[in-house]
Amino acid sequence: MESPSNMGEPVPMFYIGQHETKRALSVTDELVHHAQDLGYDMLTTPITNSHFHARVLSLLSSYNQAVSEASLPPNAQPLPLIPALEAVDTPLGPSDSISQVIAYTSPWIDLSSSDPVIAHLSRQVFNLEIAYAAFCGAITVVVPGPRLSSGPDGVAQYARALKEALSTGAYLQLHVSISIDGSSNPTVGDDVGDLAQFGRPEFAETTTHTPQQPSPSSSWDAWNAIRSVCRYHNRLSLALDLPRRLPSLALQSRWYAEPVRLLNFPASSFLVNAKGSFVLSKPHQVFIFRMMRLQRAPWLLLTDIGPIPGVNDDDMLMSYSTGHLSPGTAADAPTPRSSLSPSPTPAEAAQMAKPSKKKNSSDDPTPHLSYLRFLQRNQPPKSMLERFGGGFQDYLQSPLQPLTDNLESITYEVFEKDPIKYEWYERAIAQALQDWAPQQKSTSSEDGAVVIAVVGSGRGPLVTRALNASESAGVPVRVYAIEKNPNAYVLLQRHNQEDWNRQVTIVKTDMRAWKGPTLPDGTFGKVDILVSELLGSFADNELSPECLDGVQHVLNPDHGISIPSSYTAHLTPISTPRLWADLLSRSTTADPSAFDIPWVVMLQQMDYLSTEPAPTEASQAQLSNGARMNQFNLNAPLDPNVQTAWEFSHPIHPAILAQSSLRKGGSATGGGGGFTGGDGANEHNFRFCKLHFDIQEQGVCHGLAGYFETVLYAGSQGSVGLSTNPVSMEEKSKDMISWFPIFFPLRTPLQLPTTSTLEISMWRQTDDRKVWYEWLVESFVTMNGNRLRLAISDLHSSKANGCLM
Known part of the structure; x- marks a missing residue:
């Protein structure tokens, strides 16, 4: 060792x-x-x-x-x-x-x-x-x-x-x-x-039965x-x-x-x-x-x-x-x-x-x-993640709101230190460019160059990767960098002069307000590839669906592709006394709504409550000492049962955007309005899931751990994806450090007996102005063929702290 x-x-x-x-x-x-x-x-x-x-x-x-x-x-x-x-x-x-x-x-x-x-x-x-x-x-x-x-x-x-x-x-x-x-x-x-x-x-x-040895x-x-x-x-x-x-x-x-x-x-x-x-x-x-x-x-x-x-x-x-x-x-x-x-x-x-x-x-x-x-x-x-996250373990952070807040340079810098994420993005862009000619796709430019727009480009790391992908694939590109942050816009201009040889067109605007590339006749053209890094710890919690819906009008309707093309949110119940004690202290002092906020946190001192079967002692005994040491995951020796909550794909069907546009206009033909307020223009991004988890050993549920997986691009050479899901991260994007998991806490911990069932109900809600989550957890046990509810949590809602659109 x-x-x-x-x-x-x-x-x-x-x-x-x-x-x-x-x-x-x-x-x-x-x-x-x-x-x-x-x-x-x-x-x-x-x-x-x-x-x-x-x-x-x-x-x-x-x-x-x-x-x-x-x-x-x-x-x-x-x-x-x-x-x-x-x-x-x-x-x-x-x-x-x-x-x-x-x-x-x-x-x-x-x-x-x-x-x-x-x-x-x-x-x-x-x-x-x-x-x-x-x-x-x-x-x-x-x-x-x-x-x-x-x-x-x-x-x-x-x-x-x-x-x-x-x-x-x-x-x-x-x-x-x-x-x-x-x-x-x-x-x-x-x-x-x-x-x-x-x-x-x-x-x-006095007991009516023979005393048993402690289990x-x-x-x-x-x-x-x-x-x-x-x-x-x-x-x-x-x-x-x-x-x-x-x-x-x-x-x-x-x-x-x-x-x-x-x-x-x-x-x-x-x-x-x-x-x-x-x-x-x-x-x-x-x-x-x-x-x-x-x-x-x-x-x-x-x-x-x-x-x-x-x-x-x-x-x-x-x-x-x-x-x-x-x-x-x-x-x-x-x-x-x-x-x-x-x-x-x-x-x-x-x-x-x-x-x-x-x-x-x-x-x-x-x-x-x-x-x-x-x-x-x-x-x-x-591991790379442990070295990067030193000092951040079990430290609660509020999720970013990049639509309403202009991020600081240090925040961008932390993301850009990721050794995996941007390399995988470059690989995805390169594969998309290599597939372009064999798939006989036309381009949205007059000179045959593939038009790429990096929306929400920040300090420009994906712009650099798009240019690198063009060079490695041997496919000419025309690149646009779209960024609303006026401070990052200054740095993008400097990069264009010093690093990108003025190859990039930089536009300062909210991506949803961008009309597309300006053509010589003053009209607006289309984009062939939309590249974004808008994902949050729970995939959609930083409003990637709303942002990409808003900019889809610039994407070529015939052959345009989005990178990422899809992403899924995942959940599993966990026990984390340390985080719950921290939130209890916050809720009784500075922040009464602490238990209604989904927190971004590098989970460390916690335990998965629903796991896959453990390896048998016989199989462990067959391993050598060194192999056995490597077989144990020091962060989680048992594989957790992590289930998919929901999925988003891009681009979405034009009929959905058309209906959204009708609703947004407020006309009678657009429907009677949304269930949670507004006109219902964003209700196509509402989601709900009901997940069932078997609990093998008794424990206490303090909340839910959330992760995501994304497919950046799937083409002739296979799929390029990223994952923070502990089940698939090792295979898809080992050593990726850009995202910590998200934690949905419970105000009252649920006691879970052996061989019980935990059910999670999760909603992604919207009122056209913001997006928030609601979650409810129930515990059941089956006795004599009857299913009995043991406990039910509060209906938690992050509406007061929702992500503004």
């Missing part, structure tokens, strides 16, 4: 910490500095210690004894109160290195308990710890996740406690520690002293409930525990969309290769690499891999972990993924427990850390 450093790219940083669930030493400034000398970036510390734990257990014991001896009615005994923290109760305090310390709340409390005494004590401990950590200046606090065995009621109690804590520690970042596959949390301590075991039997949850998705379901109760709070996130064997790709993708701030690697998640070195499986590596592409990449924690070496051995030679490992040391373990057991084998466990006793040894004192640094240095190179 070629590392990004060999490509001249900055290597994404790995911030790596060391975590001991039973840390023997207090985390002092000296210990933090020692860990940093070894290559760690941070350490973890408990907020309270065993002394405080014993004090709470003693209080509980005293309370239970008092209750048993008292002759009070049930529930009349006041709940026990924990006194304030004392110095002997905590190893934590304000320090210069507090920003390099991650604080952990006590794993022995049970915020999910159904016993009111246990729940009350747990909340007190939790609030005392949160308040003290905030006082000490801690920034990051990890909270052990809910006890999944407590069921939904316990999760609700847990979520309420977290919501309360978010208001107590106003500056703390709370990370809920939870396993990616629903298994028990490895950070939870031994059962001895765990408050959960002291719950009274009468408060234990792989149960932890995600619990997290979804927690963050929903906390209203997607921007200081609430995840510390995700990665077990030895990762769950399905679908569940990995679901977690990828969530705000993961810590990835926790217990010692048991590592394998031992043939050289006796600690490594991670290929699926772990792919998951890490994918997470580290995020704009806000998570920190990494190594848990219970042994104490920090050299703390009590002054003679032990320490060296900073660089990640420069020998190929044998870094080689993947030969164990195929399908045979991974949940726990290490006895031989691996013995290897993991083997301490290094050699003084001045050349052996690596931090092999797990060194391996992660090795992965840091050897990440897969970024």
